[in-house]
Amino acid sequence: MSNITPQSGILDITPYQGGTAHVPGISNAVKLSSNENPFGPSDAAKEAFRKASFTLHRYPASDHAALRRAIAEHHGLDPERIICGNGSDEIIAFLCQAYAGPGDEVIHTEHGFGMYRISTLANGASPVEVRERERVTDVDAILAACNGATKLVFIANPNNPTGTMIGEGEIARLASGLPDHVLLVLDGAYAEYVEGYDGGSALVEARQNVVMTRTFSKLYGLGGLRIGWAYGPEHVISVLGRVRGPFNLSSAAQAAAEAAIRDTAWADKCRVDNARWRGWLAEALAEHGVPSDTSLANFILARFANQAEAEACDDHLKSEGLIVRRVAGYNLPNCLRITVGDEASCRRVAHAVGQFMATAR
Numbered sequence: 001m002s003n004i005t006p007q008s009g010i011l012d013i014t015p016y017q018g019g020t021a022h023v024p025g026i027s028n029a030v031k032l033s034s035n036e037n038p039f040g041p042s043d044a045a046k047e048a049f050r051k052a053s054f055t056l057h058r059y060p061a062s063d064h065a066a067l068r069r070a071i072a073e074h075h076g077l078d079p080e081r082i083i084c085g086n087g088s089d090e091i092i093a094f095l096c097q098a099y100a101g102p103g104d105e106v107i108h109t110e111h112g113f114g115m116y117r118i119s120t121l122a123n124g125a126s127p128v129e130v131r132e133r134e135r136v137t138d139v140d141a142i143l144a145a146c147n148g149a150t151k152l153v154f155i156a157n158p159n160n161p162t163g164t165m166i167g168e169g170e171i172a173r174l175a176s177g178l179p180d181h182v183l184l185v186l187d188g189a190y191a192e193y194v195e196g197y198d199g200g201s202a203l204v205e206a207r208q209n210v211v212m213t214r215t216f217s218k219l220y221g222l223g224g225l226r227i228g229w230a231y232g233p234e235h236v237i238s239v240l241g242r243v244r245g246p247f248n249l250s251s252a253a254q255a256a257a258e259a260a261i262r263d264t265a266w267a268d269k270c271r272v273d274n275a276r277w278r279g280w281l282a283e284a285l286a287e288h289g290v291p292s293d294t295s296l297a298n299f300i301l302a303r304f305a306n307q308a309e310a311e312a313c314d315d316h317l318k319s320e321g322l323i324v325r326r327v328a329g330y331n332l333p334n335c336l337r338i339t340v341g342d343e344a345s346c347r348r349v350a351h352a353v354g355q356f357m358a359t360a361r
């Protein structure tokens with residue numbers, strides 16, 4: 001036995017499990033388990049990444065000025081109130097490190113993204129899980145769960161893994177109803193997929209208690225490079241800037257992200273394609289007796305009769321070389337989360353689910 005022990009909370013963490021990437025014995029499996037863009041990043045981003053290879057001996061910009069300017073121009077934001085992270089996961093970690101410690105509570109929703117709980121525990125604070133209403137964020141339940149110890153509220157909108165979202169009026173009602181010592185975090189990892197939705201940036205500008213996080217990992221197809229960012233009130237951005245390491249984003253990541261956000265044609269193509277095949281896939285699964293909530297993101301949460309049926313379908317999909325995500329860890333044992341792939345992948349998934357359902361019930 002050793003007397004060397006970690007800080008409180010650390011041993012309560014169940015390490016994050018990413019989506020499976022391989023099926024043993026199958027070489028051309030399709031990965032639909034991590035909400036990745038099936039088309040990858042824009043050619044402009046790939047070219048910027050290649051060019052960055054010539055200056056890899058230089059340290060990256062520590063202020064991310066060029067990238068923040070590109071983000072600000074694209075979204076019409078103030079670049080001084082943007083902070084970049086090594087993925088938005090790092091921004092979530094900064095927020096917990098800066099605002100939550102032992103004795104504090106951090107709220108996330110019943111089927112909320114797993115990193116909220118992990119980062120909360122990593123800083124010795126207590127995660128508080130608030131129930132949803134039929135897999136949709138429940139503003140009244142969150143407000144009722146707040147108390148003097150609450151420091152942060154995390155909402156993903158649209159949420160992962162449910163794909164559902166709440167309207168801007170509901171978010172504003174949540175922001176204005178919170179006690180004045182609580183910071184609301186709007187995780188907009190999938191905001192780019194929602195036509196006309198600003199991810200909450202107008203609310204950030206109107207208030208002092210809201211911060212929005214975003215990522216280049218989903219629509220922009222740059223998950224492998226780890227680039228996220230946040231937009232917040234000056235007081236929050238200033239605090240996060242103090243815990244951020246100076247070289248948290250590589251030069252290649254900064255260059256690729258800047259090129260990616262300037263290539264609006266590629267982003268538009270991916271958004272339109274996703275919406276089209278998401279609708280097609282949801283309908284095809286429903287015809288096979290597998291319903292899903294209307295998803296606003298790049299995945300569908302397929303609901304089965306029970307856990308055994310969901311797992312049996314997952315096994316069948318794997319045998320067909322199709323990798324989707326089990327979400328029992330998100331309190332959704334009877335569901336499978338399926339990323340919207342390209343047309344061929346969507347057709348293969350629908351066909352395989354149909355085959356399975358023809359024999360399942």
Ligand SMILES: *Cc1c(COP(=O)(O)O)cnc(C)c1O
Nearest residue numbers: 087088089113160189215217228
């Ligand atoms: C994928 C995802 C992220 C993580 O994004 P990174 O920028 O790759 O760290 C954050 N929040 C939600 C809800 C996600 O689904």
